[in-house]
Structure formats: structure tokens, C-alpha cells
Amino acid sequence: DTAVSQTPKYLVTQMGNDKSIKCEQNLGHDTMYWYKQDSKKFLKIMFSYNNKELIINETVPNRFSPKSPDKAHLNLHINSLELGDSAVYFCASSRDRGSETQYFGPGTRLLVL
């Protein structure tokens, strides 16, 4: 009965590869987010979708492309992976765009070699 789940939990891959991370929430929330936690441990928002519509798109390389097939899912596809993409990626959701309280998934630990 996990509220926000992510797969995979760990991802080790070579530079130049393309990979996807999946996120699902069963809270009935309208809004979902992707955050990146870098080596300095800062959590920074990357994208947000509200009811499948992109509403926040931070300054992220266009190698990163989010996709929301429905409001319960938000996937993150990364093309041509680089060493600097190594980080922990967290998915989160909130009731709606105006709800500040966000609920996080367990994170996907990406290591690019």
C-alpha cells in the first residue's frame, strides 16, 4: 500500500545510455513532481505535472524528458546519460497544485559510470 513508489530503486549504467525511471502514486493526487538530490544533498525541483499537464519546468538539460500518461504516473526519461547525472531522483505528489504538502517516493539512486 505504498503511497508513492518508484522503480527501479537502484540504477547503474554507462555514460551515453538512455534510461527511464517510473513513478506511481495511489493517493489520488492531481500533481506530481521530480526532484534531484545532488552530491551536496540539496533537493532541487526539476519538473511538475498537474493532471498530466506540465506546470513547472526548471532549468534542466533537455536530455531529461518527463512523461505523464495519467495523473497517477510520472516517468522520467534521460537520454545520453552523463557522469554529472549521478544523483538520487525523488518523485513526489500533492493533492493539487495549491497544496504545499508533498509526499515523496523512496528515491532512485542513479550511478553513471
Next chain:
Amino acid sequence: DQQVKQNSPSLSVQEGRISILNCDYTNSMFDYFLWYKKYPAEGPTFLISISSIKDKNEDGRFTVFLNKSAKHLSLHIVPSQPGDSAVYFCAASAQDDSWGKLQFGAGTQVVVTP
């Protein structure tokens, strides 16, 4: 540029004592503040929040204080328990175009010793 700052990377406190975690912010548009707790290899878990119209919010052992003039908030945990050992993140948001965009501090690692 970090708009939310947690200047103490770590805090060690004895079980039963009070833990006080501090957070400063620079953006005067922030009007909602949250604290998240994070265990290793898990996602952040929402702990407590406060709106800018209040100066205090309490939930069990956790109390958050907001001083808007000083752009400062703090989280008090009383009494501290071993299970409180975790990283605590302060976060803030503004109800303008940035709605939903939480700005996080770098976190404070709390260790509660027996």
C-alpha cells in the same frame, strides 16, 4: 542561489533532551514552510508545516516557530528519542507563480544518543 539555508549540518542531542533545528530564508515571498524528516535510503517524510499567518504550530513532540521579521524558523523536538535520528530538511514555498515549487535547505543530520 540558496534561498533556504540550514547552517548547522549536524546536531547531536541526548535522549530526552530538546533538539532545536534552525532554518533561515531570504525570499520574503515565501509564505508556507515545512519540515521533512529523512532516513537513509528513504524519501523525505512530511513532519510539520506552518503558514506565514501563524508564528507557532505544534504537533505532539514537534513544534515549529516562525519569525517572519527575522526570516527564521525553527523546529523543536521535545523530548528527543533515538528514532528521531535522521536528516531534517526545511522547505519553503511561495503562493505566486511558484506554487508547488518547494525550495529546500541542505538538511541537518540529527543524532540522538542514549
